[in-house]
Amino acid sequence: xxxxxxxxxxxxxxxxxxxxxxxxxxxxxxxxxxxxxxxxxxxxxxxxxxxxxxxxxxxxxxxxxxxxxxxxxxxxxxxxxxxxxxxxxxxxxxxxxxxxxxxxxxxxxxxxxxxxxxxxxxxxxxxxxxxxxxxxxxxxxxxxxxxxxxxxxxxxxxxxxxxxxxxxxxxxxxxxxxxxxxxxxxxxxxxxxxxxxxxxxxxxxxxxxxxxxxxxxxxxxxxxxxxxxxxxxxxxxxxxxxxxxxxxxxxxxxxxxxxxxxxxxxxxxxxxxxxxxxxxxxxxxxxxxxxxxxxxxxxxxxxxxxxxxxxxxxxxxxxxxxxxxxxxxxxxxxxxxxxxxxxxxxxxxxxxxxxxxxxxxxxxxxxxxxxxxxxxxxxxxxxxxxxxxxxxxxxxxxxxxxxxxxxxxxxxxxxxxxxxxxxxxxxxxxxxxxxxxxxxxxxxxxxxxxxxxxxxxxxxxxxxxxxxxxxxxxxxxxxxxxxxxxxxxxxxxxxxxxxxxxxxxxxxxxxxxxxxxxxxxxxxxxxxxxxxxxxxxxxxxxxxxxxxxxxxxxxxxxxxxxxxxxxxxxxxxxxxxxxxxxxxxxxxxxxxxxxxxxxxxxxxxxxxxxxxxxxxxxxxxxxxxxxxxxxxxxxxxxxxxxxxxxxxxxxxxxxxxx
Numbered sequence: 001x002x003x004x005x006x007x008x009x010x011x012x013x014x015x016x017x018x019x020x021x022x023x024x025x026x027x028x029x030x031x032x033x034x035x036x037x038x039x040x041x042x043x044x045x046x047x048x049x050x051x052x053x054x055x056x057x058x059x060x061x062x063x064x065x066x067x068x069x070x071x072x073x074x075x076x077x078x079x080x081x082x083x084x085x086x087x088x089x090x091x092x093x094x095x096x097x098x099x100x101x102x103x104x105x106x107x108x109x110x111x112x113x114x115x116x117x118x119x120x121x122x123x124x125x126x127x128x129x130x131x132x133x134x135x136x137x138x139x140x141x142x143x144x145x146x147x148x149x150x151x152x153x154x155x156x157x158x159x160x161x162x163x164x165x166x167x168x169x170x171x172x173x174x175x176x177x178x179x180x181x182x183x184x185x186x187x188x189x190x191x192x193x194x195x196x197x198x199x200x201x202x203x204x205x206x207x208x209x210x211x212x213x214x215x216x217x218x219x220x221x222x223x224x225x226x227x228x229x230x231x232x233x234x235x236x237x238x239x240x241x242x243x244x245x246x247x248x249x250x251x252x253x254x255x256x257x258x259x260x261x262x263x264x265x266x267x268x269x270x271x272x273x274x275x276x277x278x279x280x281x282x283x284x285x286x287x288x289x290x291x292x293x294x295x296x297x298x299x300x301x302x303x304x305x306x307x308x309x310x311x312x313x314x315x316x317x318x319x320x321x322x323x324x325x326x327x328x329x330x331x332x333x334x335x336x337x338x339x340x341x342x343x344x345x346x347x348x349x350x351x352x353x354x355x356x357x358x359x360x361x362x363x364x365x366x367x368x369x370x371x372x373x374x375x376x377x378x379x380x381x382x383x384x385x386x387x388x389x390x391x392x393x394x395x396x397x398x399x400x401x402x403x404x405x406x407x408x409x410x411x412x413x414x415x416x417x418x419x420x421x422x423x424x425x426x427x428x429x430x431x432x433x434x435x436x437x438x439x440x441x442x443x444x445x446x447x448x449x450x451x452x453x454x455x456x457x458x459x460x461x462x463x464x465x466x467x468x469x470x471x472x473x474x475x476x477x478x479x480x481x482x483x484x485x486x487x488x489x490x491x492x493x494x495x496x497x498x499x500x501x502x503x504x505x506x507x508x509x510x511x512x513x514x515x516x517x518x519x520x521x522x523x524x525x526x527x528x529x530x531x532x533x534x535x536x537x538x539x540x541x542x543x544x545x546x547x548x549x550x551x552x553x554x555x556x557x558x559x560x561x562x563x564x565x566x567x568x569x570x571x572x573x574x575x576x577x578x579x580x581x582x583x584x585x586x587x588x589x590x591x592x593x594x595x596x597x598x599x600x601x602x603x604x605x606x607x608x609x610x611x612x613x614x615x616x617x618x619x620x621x622x623x624x625x626x627x628x629x630x631x632x633x634x635x636x637x638x639x640x641x642x643x644x645x646x647x648x649x650x651x652x653x654x655x656x657x658x
Contacts, residue, residue: 013075018272024092047301063152066102126409143311177234186255323364326364371399453507479570507622541568548633
């Protein structure tokens with residue numbers, strides 16, 4: 001009979017998924033079972049090499065519905081990746097290769113950690129954008145070094161999340177023809193039928209966004225195959241709307257929300273196997289002919305990669321190979337870092353823009369853009385063109401998608417991306433920033449307008465709690481430089497860190513500090529700008545609060561109080577230093593005052609008192625706000641005296657009395 005082997009392959013996937021979830025007594029069998037038929041046909045179209053998961057010209061596949069991990073792991077095992085049957089049996093257990101949701105860097109073949117629903121759709125757009133940029137840099141009319149596809153499996157939940165709308169609208173605008181989205185339209189969410197909360201016409205939505213739309217029966221092998229063939233020849237991004245039955249093959253549970261997030265039960269699985277002609281007394285059963293058919297991916301993939309390796313060696317233009325090498329192995333020693341020591345004052349957003357341009361000029365794969373705030377973020381790369389041929393990406397007002405897109409670009413293999421917005425709007429992209437931290441993705445977040453210094457725009461636009469929030473995020477390095485020179489040193493360290501970094505930058509001009517450090521340096525996260533013998537006080541500050549803290553220290557010294565002044569550009573990095581370094585910077589025998597125009601509660605790890613924001617901001621010129629909320633030389637001095645229990649005597653320096 002027609003498609004007998006395909007049916008057997010699909011049932012193998014279904015029962016592997018059901019067995020995995022049943023053994024773990026936890027997981028989501030329904031989506032895996034519903035997508036099994038598509039997965040079988042997809043396997044024939046998917047270009048990859050299971051023995052080299054990092055081959056650059058492989059197709060990328062993103063499973064946006066990470067809860068369907070039983071499907072992903074089943075396929076990776078069947079295709080021949082470094083996943084064993086025992087790994088499937090160890091599903092969702094401690095230290096296994098098969099965690100509840102797929103994690104990049106943990107399981108071979110997993111392209112990216114998608115996490116919350118919708119992120120994977122944006123990740124797929126990011127991979128497609130990285131592919132488009134790389135192809136423009138590397139391909140010639142006679143030699144296409146980059147010519148692969150990007151596939152993404154998603155479900156109803158992914159398309160309900162707002163991030164998918166943001167990302168797909170951008171993909172349509174950019175006409176990313178190599179992006180193919182497979183939408184598992186089973187009409188089921190956790191609470192029941194999607195009609196409970198959704199009545200959207202997905203076909204019209206995607207057509208309005210500039211996509212090609214193909215509608216199929218997701219259990220008809222012929223329709224599935226034709227859809228993939230058509231999508232691969234498209235001149236636009238394509239969505240394949242596949243009508244499927246969740247829990248396909250689960251007998252009376254077919255089509256029920258009960259199959260979404262819970263085991264089917266041993267009785268149902270046993271009867272389902274019998275109905276499909278599978279041994280009902282065997283778990284994790286894989287017929288030999290099925291495994292042989294799936295494992296053809298190895299020979300096919302190795303052959304494709306060998307041909308590609310030959311192609312790049314025989315590329316007709318020397319420039320193509322040189323360009324590929326430069327993208328794959330960026331030479332940071334070529335960066336001509338700007339020198340700001342003769343600059344009297346400059347906003348750190350301004351100095352950062354100059355630094356970005358210096359990096360982008362030297363590193364071919366360094367590119368990025370802003371969520372419609374380029375002129376304010378100072379992120380425009382001058383004379384470097386517009387994406388996809390140039391380096392300036394206009395993300396539009398799409399913060400969440402922007403961050404998830406650049407996460408994927410960073411994992412593509414040829415790109416070092418940055419993205420930018422106002423610091424307060426980092427709230428919109430927090431889920432993607434968290435995934436970047438979890439996955440150790442080298443993505444750079446540029447966040448300007450860092451404090452109440454935003455000024456007249458008022459409390460809705462003035463970040464208060466965000467610094468503490470991101471410092472609390474593991475494996476995420478938040479830089480808040482005190483001046484332009486510290487900004488350069490921060491970047492010089494940041495490019496060596498294999499993890500995401502955020503640059504939190506001022507709108508207002510900041511005076512340039514002298515190039516003098518009494519102990520330590522920026523690359524340790526915190527250092528002593530001023531160290532006094534027999535000091536009784538340490539003042540810690542970051543960003544715009546460093547200069548008034550330094551000045552307050554001078555007034556305190558005039559009245560007999562010796563204060564060490566610490567600049568803390570990266571609190572996260574400072575915490576990684578050994579105790580000896582930390583205590584050399586923050587003397588435990590001194591009283592410690594932290595000064596920062598944010599909540600700053602994390603400083604209580606070191607501080608006896610914190611001069612910080614205890615409310616939201618207000619609408620007024622920046623200088624008025626710093627005065628009103630107490631971030632002044634006068635108030636820092638007064639707060640220090642109160643902490644030390646000494647009289648706050650007036651002191652005059654150069655005609656100024658505090």
